[in-house]
Amino acid sequence: MTMTTADKIQANLKKRYAAERRFRSYGLASVAIGLAALLLLFISIIGKGYTAFQQTYVKLEVQFDEAIIDPQGTRDPQILARADYGKLIKKTMRKRFPDVTNRRDRRNLYKLVSPGAVFSIQDMVRNDPGLIGTTQTIWVPADDDVDMLIKGYINRDEPESDRRLKDKEIAWIDALAASDSLEKRFNKTFFTAGDSREPELAGIWGAVVGSFYTLLVTLVLSFPIGVSAAVYLQEFAPRNRWTDLIEVNINNLAAVPSIVFGLLGLSVFLNFMALPRSAPLVGGLVLSLMTLPTVIIASRASLQSVPPSIREGALGMGASQMQMVAHHVLPLAMPGMLTGTIIGMARALGESAPLLMIGMVAFIVNVPEGPLDPSTVLPVQIYLWADTPERAFVERTSAATLVLLAFLVVMNGAAVWLRKRFEQRW
Amino acid sequence: MLNQKPAVRLENPAKTNDVSPPSPVQNREFDSKTVGCVTVDKPIMTTRNVDVYYGGKQAIINVSIDIAYNEVLSMIGPSGCGKSTFLRCLNRMNDTIESAHVTGKIELEGHDIYDKKTDVVTLRARVGMVFQKPNPFPKSVYENVAYGPRIHGLARNHTELDEIVQTSLLRAGLWDEVKDRLSQPGTGLSGGQQQRLCIARCIAVNPDVILMDEPCSALDPIATARIEELMDELRQNYSIVIVTHSMQQAARVSQRTAYFHLGDLIEVGETSNIFTNPQDKLTEDYLTGRFG
Known part of the structure; x- marks a missing residue:
């Protein structure tokens, strides 16, 4: 008996479907492992940290x-x-x-x-x-x-x-x-006080304010510079060996370990420019250097995704290159740029290594009043508390981590919301 | 696509017919092998010996043709023959492609458009373009039409701008359909309406020439018919150059037709002549459906 084509297909069919089911289960298993790890992290942190929100009087x-x-x-x-x-x-x-x-x-x-x-x-x-x-x-x-x-x-x-x-x-x-x-x-003190040697008097407010000033400096520097660089590279720069070189280097910078930026900040901003030690200003400068490549890459990707038909339409009307970019391309690319920036800022918020280098690891009791006051930031505060012997700092470490995670979730949520809210369809 | 790709074009085909305009290649003061009459008495645009290269590849080979006032000139030919490339030379849209390089002379009312002193912004305001896929800006209908006048400073106040928007939409035959939803996004209109919006946007800056790159290829027959009707009306005020894949459309809307083949301009003539009595073998083969 000769096999028809349908028979041959039939013979293979079982194997094909089995492979498909296997492939799907691999994916499902990976997702499950990821979720389990996340769950474990949250259970551990919340379990250790929630008691810190109460204090015995x-x-x-x-x-x-x-x-x-x-x-x-x-x-x-x-x-x-x-x-x-x-x-x-x-x-x-x-x-x-x-x-x-x-x-x-x-x-x-x-x-x-x-x-x-x-x-x-x-x-x-x-x-x-x-x-x-x-x-x-x-x-x-x-x-x-x-x-x-x-x-x-x-x-x-x-x-x-x-x-x-x-x-x-x-x-x-x-x-x-x-x-x-x-x-x-x-435990109101935990949310209103600066650091202290006494756990019951220690709070994260100083670190939160320090993080705020640091991120403010980072945002003010990295967003406009990053977007301008991306717009120039994507829309105006000629494609030649120099722009290729710049592009490769930007991509490489995004992969440089953050501590290297810290060392750079130490030698340039502190030793050479003699800016104040432990200051959010310097922290912001260092984190800007670290965030810039991310912002530029995200902004370029976002500019690239604007359909060429919109550009042609604008140019065909007699819009100049700058008008085309300002009136049509930028508004369409802005949500993507903002998303990229927020993701970069979230990364900067969670960064501690480069800030250790520029002295933001000091024990600072006062809540900073400006970007020039000595201060620390949330992840460094967590690092500092994790290092202390008192049992009461263990729960405070976890609680501070919870607060940091909450900020990160809010920032990423904002990024998603922005993308959904201002996404243009055409 | 192409069944035959002659490496070298046949020299003046033997076929001669006394109905056609005088001898195919007459004594011209420029070098051109195109069959038929490429010049007109009072051209708004002239192109002479235009070559276009994409990197090392030549996409347009020695094309010379005139565009008359108040005419629709259609450019037909098989895919990849360079008609869109040539069209995009006429308002220097090829400038946006970095590897593209144009030589030869293209004049708009006697001024060389590739001259260093010619401003590309002014040129594109005078030579407008409608694209293959409707590409309204993701803004309101009103803003779409008002954009051109606004960037070129054509309206002194809101009343004037309103007027320009209304006239343009009226001329594009879209006013009745959108007058109640001027503030709604232009991208929400149907495909045919979007394309007419793009035409309205184009004529809002009152250009001299309108270039249309397969404006109906994404539209259904009814929307196509409306646009064709519109082109006939617009011819009263503008010169129109249209690239089309549809020979029937070329026959319906244009007064003159140019046939392109592999970067060469093979034949130019009155539309009725070209379709009934093509002089060149390639033109005839294309029109009779032997390839393309």
Whole structure:
């Protein structure tokens, strides 16, 4: 029996469909692996980080003793500013635990309250000197060790010698908790403060503002320069060996490791031009260098995708080259350019290595007030906190990562939205 | 596509006919092997010995032809014969192709358009172009038509601009269809309307010559008929050069026809003569459907 063509096809058909199913399952498996990795990342970060959004506060019955704050009764702001408010807290704690008499025990007792409590009390008195002489119930941040014990990160079953909190301290904390003097509250400090050696006083606001100024400088420099370069190369430049060379180099620059740009910034901007160290201005300059190739490549691709018929239509009307570009090509290419720029900015936001080189890795407590103030940025802040020994910084590291991820998601979302919103069909 | 590709064109074909205009290649003051009468009495544009090269490849070989006032000149020929290339020389659209190189002389009312002093912007305003695929700008209908007058500063105020837009759309036979949706995007119109919008956009700057590169190839027969009708009306005010693949269209709309073959201009003549009595063997073969 001879096989007809249909028979031959039939014989192969099963194999062909099997190959097709296999191919599809490979793709599906890859997607699944990718999603699983992403899920794992999010579970791990959120699991470690969410507790940082709460902070333990301790209730104190503070007696604003005039003898300690302002013995002469002058109410002079300078005297009020210089007064020893720590004494008030120590006195309160002694009153709360009268049976602690040993000097060393007392010192440990005082440490249950965050050093930041002194400043909150000082602020209260400055804002309302009338408090002097009264007794107030106030909530102040507890020390990070207290916070960790309350959140369950300190194992009570460990031998005392291995534990950060000794048995006595745990007993005091339990006593405070039993009398409802400890409470977990929303950690506003984390979103409003700069960096600090004390975890309970450390916040990301300084890094967020630093990142903002850095990205502002990056955007202001890389967008106009990148778009102008792309427009010139794509629309005006003659095709010759020089433009080919430039194109190859731009593509190569996009692949240069970011730390190299950091080294360049260190030697040119800091050592040669003597710009301020740790400043968002310099960070922005370095990140602009890094982002420019991305912006140029994305902008050129976007210009290239504008159909030639639109260009011909404009030129055929007697529009000059510049009018053609400005009136027709640029508006159509703009969404793509903006998308490319936002993606480049998102990359710049997540960049830490080049900024280490120019000193943005310094410990900076103050929130920067301009692009010339020393500051750090979010990813570097994460790096700094990841490096600290305190247990309380672990959750803050994760929480800061969450904030960074949120910014990145918002920026990429904006890019997608822009593309969808202004996409032209023709 | 081509069934026969003669390496060397046949010299003046033996066939002579006393109905046709005087001897095919007469004593011209320029060198041309084209059969028929390439010159006219009062040309608006003249082209003499035009060669076009794309890199090393020659796409147009020694083409000379005149374009008269108020006529429709159609250019026909098989694909790749260079008719579009030649058309694009007439308003220097070939400038946008970097490898293209044009030699010879092309004059618009006595001025060499490839002269260094000739401004290409002015030239393209005087020699407008309508493309094969309708290419309205992704802007409103009004903005599409107003664009030319605006960049050339033809209207002093809004009233004048409105007038120009209305007249142009009226002349393009599109006004009644779009007068209520001038602010809607031009890209939302049907294919035939889009092409008429492109014609309106072109005549809004009041050019002397309109070049049309297969303007109906993307349109259905009804839209094609409307555009052909329109061309006949536009001839009252403009000279039109049209490249077309449809011999019937050439026969319907044009007064003179030029037949191109592999970069050569083979034959030029009154449309009626060319179609009824072609002088050259190649022209005849093409028109009778032996190739092309």
